[in-house]
Amino acid sequence: MKVARFYAPGDIRIEEAPEPVPGPEEIKIRVHNTSTCGTDLKIFRHGHHHIDPPRVIGHEIAGEIVEVGAEVSGWAPGDRVQVIAAIPCGECAECLRGYQTICPNQLSMGYHFDGGFAEYMIVPRNVLKVDGLNRIPDNVGYAEASVAEPLACVLNGQNFAGVEEGDVVVVVGAGPIGCLHVRLARAKGAGAVYLVDLNRGRLDMAADLVKPDAAICASEVDSVEQVLALTEGRGADLIITAAAAGKTQEDALRMAARRGRISFFGGLPKDNPIIACDSNLVHYRELTIYGANGSSPAHNKQALELIATGAVPVSDLITHRLPLDGVLEAIDIVSSGDAIKVTIEPGLS
Structure with a gap:
């Protein structure tokens, strides 16, 4: 079979490999779609401390079961499935409290286990143990199902920070995550959603699809001033920073309404993670800052349901x-910003 293996920063190779054989507590799937994301670009450029190369990467996975281990029940060849990316242990203090997204023992597909940039792959027992293999609804295609994983992360962030009926929501970052945030905020009843990005071309492309109430190009105008003008000086109830830039987090503090919430959804570069926080804004306006880290198996199930019902197209x-x-072309396209979502289909020729 064919696989895409990461060897070192800048070195991903398309290779031939033997088809994997599932163990008694594992499942083998034929991969139909594995979608790409900014993390794949980061791995290509910089590697990752959890990846011991060579490793088949790709973690937004949907496929069809072709073989079931002897000790696995409830699954059969032909079942259409989506695979979680982040795998909690299910046993630590955080998992037992229901905080699976911050499990200190978390493993990941495409990092600790071979991922979905392959014709076939193994779903390990770690995934099955935490109910991390999900049936794809009949009306959802494999490509759409692969987007359930990033949508699950978006769902985690918005559930944690809370979107209330009528909220003014600002989403900073017009990539695929930002687009999903816009659509989920609308599904949750936001009164207005504004989309912000530095890149005019990417902003226009995203805005044409997700139709925010305002599209603000931060390289052309002051985004804080624009949000304040749109809200008659009040500011936004929720700001989601879906961009890996410290300035977006600093700006979020300045555009938040009183009792506003801020979701630091996009992580910052590890060599530059410190921002300037005006503590008095947090204090006097009673602001709340939330983190957001990945998703749980339950979030993935909920994401598939949101896709199936059309709540989040x-x-x-x-x-x-x-x-x-x-x-490699897909990673280049992600890097260029000329796409929203790029998916890999091993069955394409």
């Missing part, structure tokens, strides 16, 4: 479909 966000040979 995703099919139009998939702007590029490429064969497995096109993984």
Whole structure:
């Protein structure tokens, strides 16, 4: 079979490999779609401390079961499934409290286990143990199901920070995550959603699809001033920073309404994680800052349901479909910002 393996920063190789054989507590799937994300770009450029190369990467996975281990029950060949990316242990103090997204023993597909940039892959027992293999609803395609993983992360962030009926929500970052945030905020009853990005082309492309109430190009205008003008000086109830830039987090503090909430959804570069926080804004306006880290198995199930019911459409966000040979091209497209969502389909020629 064909796989895309990461060897070192800048070195991903399309190779031939033996088809994997599932152990008694594992499942083998034929991969139909694995979508790409900014994390794949980061791995390509910088590697990752949890990846011991060579490793098949790719963690937004949907496929079809072809073989079930002898000790696995409840699954059969032909079942259509989506695989979680972040795998909690299910046993630590945080997991037992229901905080699976911050499990200190978390493992990940495409990091600790071979991922979805392959024709076939193994779903390990760690995933099955925490109910992390999900049936794809009949009306959802494999490509759409692969987007359930990033939507699950978005769902975690918004559930934690809370979107209330009528809220003014600002989403900073017009990539696929930002687009999903806009659509989920609308599904949760936001009164207005504003989308902010530095890149005019990416902002226009995203805005054409997700139709925010305002699209603000931060390289052309002061985004804080624009949000304050749009809200008659009040500010936004919730600001979601879906961009890996410290300035977006600093600006979020300045555009928040009294009792506003801020979700630091996008992590910052590890060599530059410190921002300037005006503590008096937090103090006098009674602001709340939330983190957001990945998703749980339950979030993935909820995300599939949101896609299946049409509450959060995703099919139009998939702007590029490429064969497995096109993984490097897909990463280039992600890097360019010329796409919303790029998916890899091993069955394409």
